[in-house]
Amino acid sequence: MVGTMGLAGIPFMMVNVALVPIILSVGIDYSIHMLNRYYEERGKELSAEESIVRSVRRVGVAIALAxxxxxxxxxxxxxxxxxxVRNFGLIAGAGIFLIFIGAT
Known part of the structure; x- marks a missing residue:
């Protein structure tokens, strides 16, 4: 997101330093939930493809709402x-959206 800020011409301020841990921690949380569900489905001896589909259907909705x-x-x-403050909020929202896409 810091690179996107540079491309968009948004100046980097000290408040934007907080973007990295916020986006990273939210992305880790989304990934942990998705991976745990995937491993549960794999434990039921399903194929990898079926486990992915079931994980996205069951946990993906909750992650999408979050x-x-x-x-x-x-x-x-x-x-x-x-x-x-305005730039921070918009960049953080965009970062959360991109991390959601990456986690699901």
Whole structure:
């Protein structure tokens, strides 16, 4: 997301240092939930493909809802009159969206 900020011409401020741990921790959480469900399905002696499909169907919905609420929460900073706060919220929301896509 820091590279995307550079491409978009958004100036890097000290508040943006917090983007890395926030996006990283949320991405790790989403991946842990998905992988745990995958391993549970594999334990039922299903094929890898069937385990992936079942994992996305069962846990993917919950992760999608969590991602949507997190994105909305960060995007709410977009109404701020303070440009660094507004940019932080929009970049964090975009980062959560991309990490959700990567985890599912």
């Amino acid at each position: 991602a949507i609420t997190t994105i909305i929460g960060f995007a709410s900073f977009g109404i701020s009159r303070i440009p660094p």
